[in-house]
Each structure stands twice: as structure tokens, then as C-alpha cells.
Amino acid sequence: MRYDTMAVLALVTVTVLALGWIVARDLRQSAEETHQLYQSFEEVDELTDDLLLESEDVRRILLYALHTNDANRQLAYVEQSRAAEGRVKKLLDSRPALLDNPHMSAALQKVADAWKRYMTVRDEVIGLILEGSVNEGVALDERDGGHRFEAMLTAITEMKRTFDADAERQVAEQRERANSDITRLSIMVVGTLLGTAIGIYLFNRREAAEAAARVKSDFLATMSHELRTPLTGVIGTADLLKATDLATGQRELVRMLRSSATVLLSLVNDVLDYSRIEAGLMALTPTRFSLGHVIEEALDTVTEAAARKALEIGYVIEPGLPDVYADEDRVRQVLINLLSNAVKFTESGEVAVRAAATVDGEAATVTIRVSDTGAGIPAHLQHRLFQRFSQLDTGPSRQVGGAGLGLAISERLSRLLGGSLTVDSREGEGSTFTFIFTAKSAGPSALARDDLAGSRVAVRLGTGIVGQQVRSLLDAWQVNVTELGGDPAQAADRATIDAIVVDASTDQGALYASLLVNRERWGLQHAPTVAVVRRPAEQGERVTPGRVVSTPVRAQALHEELVKAIGSRSVVAAEGAALHDRPFDRQSLAILLVEDNDANRRVVRMMLEELGLEADEAAGGIEAVERARQRAYDLILMDVQMPDIDGLEATRRIRQQVERGAAPFILALTANVMESDEARCREAGMNGFLPKPLRLTTLEATIGAFVASRA
Amino acid sequence: MTRNRLNALGAWLAIGVWLAAGAQGLHGQAGGADALAIVVHRGNPVESLTLSELRRIFMLETQNWPHGRRITVVLREKGQPERDEAIRMICGISEAEYERTLLLQTFRGSVTRPPRSIQSASLMRRFIFNTPGAIGYVPAGEVDDSVKVVAVDGRLPGDAGYPLQRRARIGRVNWLPW
Numbered sequence A: 001m002r003y004d005t006m007a008v009l010a011l012v013t014v015t016v017l018a019l020g021w022i023v024a025r026d027l028r029q030s031a032e033e034t035h036q037l038y039q040s041f042e043e044v045d046e047l048t049d050d051l052l053l054e055s056e057d058v059r060r061i062l063l064y065a066l067h068t069n070d071a072n073r074q075l076a077y078v079e080q081s082r083a084a085e086g087r088v089k090k091l092l093d094s095r096p097a098l099l100d101n102p103h104m105s106a107a108l109q110k111v112a113d114a115w116k117r118y119m120t121v122r123d124e125v126i127g128l129i130l131e132g133s134v135n136e137g138v139a140l141d142e143r144d145g146g147h148r149f150e151a152m153l154t155a156i157t158e159m160k161r162t163f164d165a166d167a168e169r170q171v172a173e174q175r176e177r178a179n180s181d182i183t184r185l186s187i188m189v190v191g192t193l194l195g196t197a198i199g200i201y202l203f204n205r206r207e208a209a210e211a212a213a214r215v216k217s218d219f220l221a222t223m224s225h226e227l228r229t230p231l232t233g234v235i236g237t238a239d240l241l242k243a244t245d246l247a248t249g250q251r252e253l254v255r256m257l258r259s260s261a262t263v264l265l266s267l268v269n270d271v272l273d274y275s276r277i278e279a280g281l282m283a284l285t286p287t288r289f290s291l292g293h294v295i296e297e298a299l300d301t302v303t304e305a306a307a308r309k310a311l312e313i314g315y316v317i318e319p320g321l322p323d324v325y326a327d328e329d330r331v332r333q334v335l336i337n338l339l340s341n342a343v344k345f346t347e348s349g350e351v352a353v354r355a356a357a358t359v360d361g362e363a364a365t366v367t368i369r370v371s372d373t374g375a376g377i378p379a380h381l382q383h384r385l386f387q388r389f390s391q392l393d394t395g396p397s398r399q400v401g402g403a404g405l406g407l408a409i410s411e412r413l414s415r416l417l418g419g420s421l422t423v424d425s426r427e428g429e430g431s432t433f434t435f436i437f438t439a440k441s442a443g444p445s446a447l448a449r450d451d452l453a454g455s456r457v458a459v460r461l462g463t464g465i466v467g468q469q470v471r472s473l474l475d476a477w478q479v480n481v482t483e484l485g486g487d488p489a490q491a492a493d494r495a496t497i498d499a500i501v502v503d504a505s506t507d508q509g510a511l512y513a514s515l516l517v518n519r520e521r522w523g524l525q526h527a528p529t530v531a532v533v534r535r536p537a538e539q540g541e542r543v544t545p546g547r548v549v550s551t552p553v554r555a556q557a558l559h560e561e562l563v564k565a566i567g568s569r570s571v572v573a574a575e576g577a578a579l580h581d582r583p584f585d586r587q588s589l590a591i592l593l594v595e596d597n598d599a600n601r602r603v604v605r606m607m608l609e610e611l612g613l614e615a616d617e618a619a620g621g622i623e624a625v626e627r628a629r630q631r632a633y634d635l636i637l638m639d640v641q642m643p644d645i646d647g648l649e650a651t652r653r654i655r656q657q658v659e660r661g662a663a664p665f666i667l668a669l670t671a672n673v674m675e676s677d678e679a680r681c682r683e684a685g686m687n688g689f690l691p692k693p694l695r696l697t698t699l700e701a702t703i704g705a706f707v708a709s710r711a
Numbered sequence B: 001m002t003r004n005r006l007n008a009l010g011a012w013l014a015i016g017v018w019l020a021a022g023a024q025g026l027h028g029q030a031g032g033a034d035a036l037a038i039v040v041h042r043g044n045p046v047e048s049l050t051l052s053e054l055r056r057i058f059m060l061e062t063q064n065w066p067h068g069r070r071i072t073v074v075l076r077e078k079g080q081p082e083r084d085e086a087i088r089m090i091c092g093i094s095e096a097e098y099e100r101t102l103l104l105q106t107f108r109g110s111v112t113r114p115p116r117s118i119q120s121a122s123l124m125r126r127f128i129f130n131t132p133g134a135i136g137y138v139p140a141g142e143v144d145d146s147v148k149v150v151a152v153d154g155r156l157p158g159d160a161g162y163p164l165q166r167r168a169r170i171g172r173v174n175w176l177p178w
Helices: A003-065 A071-094 A102-131 A134-242 A248-278 A291-308 A328-344 A406-416 A465-476 A510-518 A555-567 A569-581 A598-610 A621-630 A647-657 A675-684 A696-710 B002-030 B051-058 B081-091 B095-108 B121-130
Strands: A287-289 A312-317 A324-326 A350-360 A363-372 A420-426 A430-441 A456-460 A480-483 A499-503 A529-534 A547-551 A591-594 A616-618 A635-639 A665-670 A688-691 B036-040 B072-076 B116-118 B134-139 B148-152
Touching: A003 A071, A003 A102, A003 A134, A071 A102, A071 B116, A071 B121, A102 A134, A102 B121, A134 A248, A248 A406, A287 A291, A287 A328, A291 A312, A291 A328, A291 A350, A291 A363, A312 A465, A312 A547, A324 A328, A324 A363, A328 A350, A328 A363, A328 A406, A328 A430, A350 A465, A406 A420, A406 A430, A456 A465, A465 A480, A465 A499, A465 A555, A499 A555, A529 A555, A547 A555, A591 A598, A591 A621, A598 A696, A616 A621, A621 A635, A621 A647, A635 A647, A647 A665, A647 A675, A688 A696, B036 B081, B036 B121, B051 B081, B072 B081, B072 B121, B081 B095, B116 B121, B121 B134
Parallel strands: A312 A350, A456 A480, A456 A499, A499 A529, A529 A547, A591 A616, A591 A635, A635 A665, A665 A688, B072 B116, B072 B134
Antiparallel strands: A287 A324, A324 A430, A350 A363, A363 A430, A420 A430, B036 B134, B036 B148
């Protein structure tokens, strides 16, 4: 038995004993009172009986004296009568304690008075008898003595009646008091016992429940660990299997196997974490880290899922936020949980992370909000969010997987980190999870940069989280930002612009393309560009010349690209100048553009237009071969990777069908810039290649070189 | 003549000494037990009576006390020597004469309440104790606090010259010529 259980039992015992003692004392007291009451009843009964008896004697004996003339006998009767009188007097003087009662006292006084009145008559009668005037005595007794005596008897009876009524009332009161005492005390005792019993029951039940929960957690922890080992084996084996030679169907099966195993592993990890927290085994290991870094890592894990739904994702950190000491892994875990939930439940729009902190000396309280534009959570379901195994959508139409442990784990982790996790959501308007944890401030962030301070960057950014993020990063680096606005040509101080940052992730790269095409016209030809594009499969990426940063934007990546872009500014300017010196003979070149992707084709077409050139277009390899058979082109820009036949095969076929002398100049468009690729291109009959992303300057220079070689 | 006068003087002296000695002797022996004490109720204000007043009371000629209360005379029972003795000492007549006188007075209507008769001295005391107007007698030796002794001719029993002295052992002392 545990110490506190014993303490509780001891306390209960003492309480019960104390109550028992009080009960016993009260009952004994009440019994004593009743006993006293009955004793005084007896006393009064006795008193009245004696009074009646003795006073009757007084008169009866006196009356005997009236029936004789013998003075000796008369004397004897008188003396007996006087003796009886003495006893009556004694009774009247005795006054039992009970006669303190005012009613009784008054009644007794009445008796005494009546007795006294009778006594005066009787004394006279005695006198007459002893004087020998018996007849006078009889007459006096008949005239006064009789009724005075009766009056006294009546007074005694009256007293008795008064007392009886009084006693009855007192007994009733006493009984009532005793009853109410007993009832009250019984209720107290029963209440105490009941309360104790309930307390003990609840206590035991809680103990049992806690013990059961501990056992369950221990079991889960062990089981999870045992499950993880073989699962890791399955995943490792699947990885090895994937690396071997497999048929396409088999490869797909392996991919499915691996992805299923991965899902299972993450589930097991969740269970293990949860069990660890519940079992109190989760130990924190504080390290120094930058919040931006952790957030970027967390965002990385949802990048693909977000890209599949075309969600905009990014983060904004309050400027000047210090690095902190805290358990980085746990913070990241919570963030990943929140982010994967946000992405999971959001069909369109954005998922944004915003971090801020209040620093008080060494102590920092970090607040990270993860908000989405998803379906939101109905208010009546919000309280269930942080319960384990709880999924709001439990019906058969459940749309998302998961064990429902993520938020429960996150909530407990944030508590473990000295903070909290709360939700603010409105149905149809999205949700914001606020994750707060406490940390030790570790000084200025290691991510802080000042080497771009003072440079001028023109931006064209969306209003979504990506645009906000880029702006906040530029602000943090103390870059002077100029808006490109609706008509970039109006930008006043174009010449001093060091670089351009364009958000190509939101408007399919159209703006970027038009920028590239119109740069010269806008007087921005000297400024290198950095485009923010959507990762991983943003189609524009393949055709965007210049520098590219993919979403979610990593601060370091954007910084590096900006530094490189600004550093290359002079080169760009020089190339631009050369271009203007050598205009093409615009109508003399017959050009075919082969590109299966519409957007890419459009970008290249715009670039060609910028150079004053026109081109026929083909959307695939077979179409290209056909067009090349119908018309003799001077120049063919050939995409290498195409679905029907690739650029290399198309080139071979074109070379076979046209005469050698009229052979077109074929340039490959490829992102594969390895030497071996170049060799393969030449082997297939290509004259050169243009690396993707295609740059206008490169295109211009290459075409210029071709024209020059023909001339 | 001188011798005769001296003899006569001597004789008187002798008698006086004897009487004195006798009286002294009686006092020494019984403390006045042979005196008859007249007793009344304790509440009675009367302190003293002359012998003639006493006689009139006992002869039922005086029937009320000076303060108004009726007088109840108490005697011993008929046939008891103490009744006769007391009547002789107080009234100077025999018991028979006394009874005759009372009877006569009763017939005349001047007496309505005859003396009460009591069997013993102790009963006499108790009767008087219980009867406010009563007057009776007990041997001086039997007096107690329950009754009040009344002086006769200004003398209490035991005083020299107390008129109600019993002479039972000496005989008819009161019949001496003086």
C-alpha cells in the first residue's frame, strides 16, 4: 500500500472516530436530559400525590377531632393533623429543581397560598376544638374550611395539570431535538463515509487507469521499437532492389512497396514518440540553431505534396530574431507535423509559416504560426484535435490517412518544450496553429547577412507568402527595393538597378518571360534576373534563362543567386551591347522551333521575336521531321527530350531525308550539359547545342555566329 | 415574764429555722418540684396573675384574657389526685365543691365551656401548646419550652413565698395558723 493511501485511510479513520465520539456524546447528553426530565416527572408526580395525601390527612384527622369531646383524643388528632401539616409544608418547601420552571413555580405558589388560606381556618378550627367549642369548630369548618381545602386540592390538581402539559411539551421538544440531532449526525456520518468511499473508489480507479496507461505506453514503446527494426530492413531492401535491373512493372511494384513501408515506418515512429512522451521518457537535448533553418527544413518535407496541389508555401521571420538554444529535433518535428497537416487539408491557396519571438534577457519565447487556406475546423470539433487517435473525419468518406497521432504528439511536445499548441480556425476560412515554445536566446542569427546592403533590386512579386518571404529577406539584407509595377518601362532609375527578382511561381512565368523579352525596351538589359520558380516540376524552369530559386525559397539560395547575379552585371551589360551592334537580316533566316511544351515554346518564340526573327513551330519530333521534309530550314532549334521521338532521333531522320548541301543547322536545346551529352548530340548530326535554361544573350550570340559562318 | 418571752421567742426562732431549713431542704432535693407551675400558651402576653385572679379564672368567673382571647381552663382528669390537689391549692375548695359550683354555673348559663380534662402532665403541656387561650398547670419540675410559666402573686415556682407550694410529704402545712 502506498504512503498517501495510508495517510488518506488514517485521516478517514480519525474523522470517523471523531464523528463517532461527537455522536456518542450528543446521544448520551440527550439521553441524560431525557432521564432528568423523567426523573423530575416522577418527583412532581410524587410531590402532588404526597401533597394530596398529606393534606387530605390534615383535614381528615382534624375532622375526627370534631367527633369527640375528649380533650385527650382531640389533642391526639390535632397533633396528628399538625404532623401531617408539617409534612405538607415540607413538601411545599422542597421545590424540586424542575420547579425552577416559571409555570411550575407559579402553580406551586398558588398551592402554597391556598394551603395558607386553609391553614388559617384550620388553626381557628383547632382552637375551637381544643377550647371545647366543637360545634363552633364544625360550623367554621363547614363555612370556610371545606371550600378552602377544596380550593387547595384544586390548586394541586391544577399544578399537576400545568406540569403535565409542560412536561409533555418538554418531552416532545426533547424528542424532537434528539431526533434532529440523530438525523443530523447520521447524515454527517453517512455523508462522510459515503464521501470517503467515493474518494477511495475514484482514487483507486485513477490509480488503476494511470497504471493501465503506463503499461500501455510501455507496451507501445517496446512494440514500436520492435516494429521499427524489421521495417527499416524492408525499406533498405526495397532501396537495394530498386537499384537492380527491373522491368517497368516491377519498378512500380518496388516503388509502391517502399512508399507503403515508409508510411508504416512514420506511423510507428509517431506511436513510439507518443508513447515516449506519455511514459515520460522523452528527454530534451538543447542545441543552438537558427529558426529560419529549421523552418526551411520542415518546409522541404512538404515541398512535393504542396507542389502537387500547386500550393504556395513559404515563411516569414520577424527581422532580428536571434538564434536559440532548444531541442531542434522536437521543434522541427512539431513544425513538420503542423505543415504536413496543413498541406494535407488544403486544396488550394497557400500554407504560410510566420515566426516571432519575445526576448527577455536570456529567455526567449518563440511563437510560430502555421496558417493555411484549407477547409478549416468546425468550432465544436476543435477540442478533439489534440486527443490521441482522434481524427475529425471518422466517417466512411474519410479522405486522408494517418493514425491521428500527429497533433497529439505535437501538443505534448510543445508542452514538453515549455510552451503550448493552440488552434484558431473558422470553417471555410482556414486554420492557424500557434506553436509556442520557450528557449534560451543564443545571440544574433547565424543566417544574418549584410554583404548585399545598399544594393538596388527591382522586384515584381505576388502578394502571397512567397512574395512576402522574398520581400522580408531583402529587407533583412538591407537591400533597396524598387517595384517594377505594371509598366516596368516607367521605372525611374533603371540604370542603377543591380538586379531583378521576379516571382515566377504564381503567374506561370509569363511575367518573367515578358520581362526577358522586353528588357531592352525597358532599359533593364543590363540587370541580371533571379526568378523564383515552383519546384520541382515547374515547366518554365526549363526555359528560363538567368538565375533561378525554387520554392520554398531558402534564404541562403536566394542570397547566393543574388550575389552571383549582381556580380555578373558587367558581363550582361557587355553582351547586351554586342547584340545591338549586329542586327540580323530578319527575313533571310528560315527557322524551325521544335519544342513539345507550349509554355517553353512561347518563351523561345518571344526571345526570337526580340531578336527580330520569326520561326515555324513543331510540337514533337515526328512533326519536326515532316516539316523539315516540306521546307528547307536554315536553322532548327531542337528540344532533345520529347515524348514521341526525341531530338536526337528526329535529327538523324532529318539528316537522312535531306540533301547534304541544304542541310539545316541544327542546335539542340538541352538541360543536360555534360560533355558526353554534347558528344551524343554531335554524333546524331547536330551542329551545336544551347543549354537550358536558355538565355537571350546566348541565343543571340549563337545565332549571330551561325549567320556569320554562312556569310 | 422575761423567761417566758425568751422561751416564746426561742420557740418561734426554732420554728422559723426549721421552716427555713425545711424549705431549703425541699429546694435542694427537687428544685421546686413540689411547686405547681401555672402555664399558658407561649403566645399569651400575660406574665403574672394574682392568686385571686387565678382563682377567678379557674372558677370560670373570668372567661377572657385581658387581650380578649377566650380562656380555656385545663385540668387533669377527674379522679386523678393532681386535679383535686390543684383545685384545692388554686381555688381553696375541694374537687367535689368545684364540680358542684361548675354544674350550678352551667345550669345558670354563665358557663358555656367547661374546663378541659387532660390525662397527664405531658399531655397538659402539649394541649396548652396547641391552644392559644389555654391555661393549666404542671409540676414545676415538668415545665419546658413548649409552654409559658406565669408568675403568681409576682413569684415564680421556686421563689420563696410562691403560693402554690405542694406539701404532700409534710401534710397540711397550709393549715398552719398564719
